[in-house]
Amino acid sequence: MKIKYLVGLGEVVKVADASVKEDLVNWGWSYVNDEVKLKYNKKSAWIYFLVVDGVIRKVGGTGMKLVDRIRFYASANNWTDKPGYCNAATNPIVFKYLQEGKSVEIYAITEDIAGVWIEKIIMGEAEKIKVNVDFRPIEKRYRMKIEQYNQDNNIQDEDLNLDGKDLQRILKKFGLEEVNIRENKRVQVGMKFIQQGKKWILSKI
Numbered sequence: 001m002k003i004k005y006l007v008g009l010g011e012v013v014k015v016a017d018a019s020v021k022e023d024l025v026n027w028g029w030s031y032v033n034d035e036v037k038l039k040y041n042k043k044s045a046w047i048y049f050l051v052v053d054g055v056i057r058k059v060g061g062t063g064m065k066l067v068d069r070i071r072f073y074a075s076a077n078n079w080t081d082k083p084g085y086c087n088a089a090t091n092p093i094v095f096k097y098l099q100e101g102k103s104v105e106i107y108a109i110t111e112d113i114a115g116v117w118i119e120k121i122i123m124g125e126a127e128k129i130k131v132n133v134d135f136r137p138i139e140k141r142y143r144m145k146i147e148q149y150n151q152d153n154n155i156q157d158e159d160l161n162l163d164g165k166d167l168q169r170i171l172k173k174f175g176l177e178e179v180n181i182r183e184n185k186r187v188q189v190g191m192k193f194i195q196q197g198k199k200w201i202l203s204k205i
Helices: 003-008 034-039 066-074 085-099 135-152 164-173 185-195 199-203
Strands: 013-020 027-031 046-052 055-062 104-108 115-122 125-132
Touching: 003 046, 003 055, 003 104, 013 034, 013 066, 013 085, 027 034, 027 066, 027 085, 046 066, 046 085, 046 135, 055 066, 055 135, 066 085, 085 104
Parallel strands: none
Antiparallel strands: 013 027, 013 104, 046 055, 046 104, 115 125
């Protein structure tokens, strides 16, 4: 599905572009402007979309600051305590897209899903209470509807909403197992994962 479909519905806004850094072995996010970065630099419930050449390739959700969440994709080596395979695997995939000259963007749903007000009778009195909305069912629903849309329109493309084994397959396809370990932090991340028992990463790098 093209991201412009959701933009046209008024459901998402662009947050940032990915770009290779000056050292040529890392990449980071360039936000649309300071106002947008400030807006997404607060803890809330967010649904975000990783877009490659205009095509939605990943749907994610987070209850933390969106700025921090997507930073983990660009700086996967920052994970020390409980690293997730998603960060270390998505990082080199995005880097490869950028090397190929493709555009990589992040879009997101604004903070209107952060909470809703309900009226509740407490000890005989009516009170309005703000209740947090869990982003996970919304994230899952977007994934399902995008998958159905692609099937209905015979759209076949790599999907980054995959488990560890499938992510290995994409990495192997890109030839990322040959990346220089001394110069590339993404490989160092993979080695750290091996040390922590994430043996699936071995076939990836």
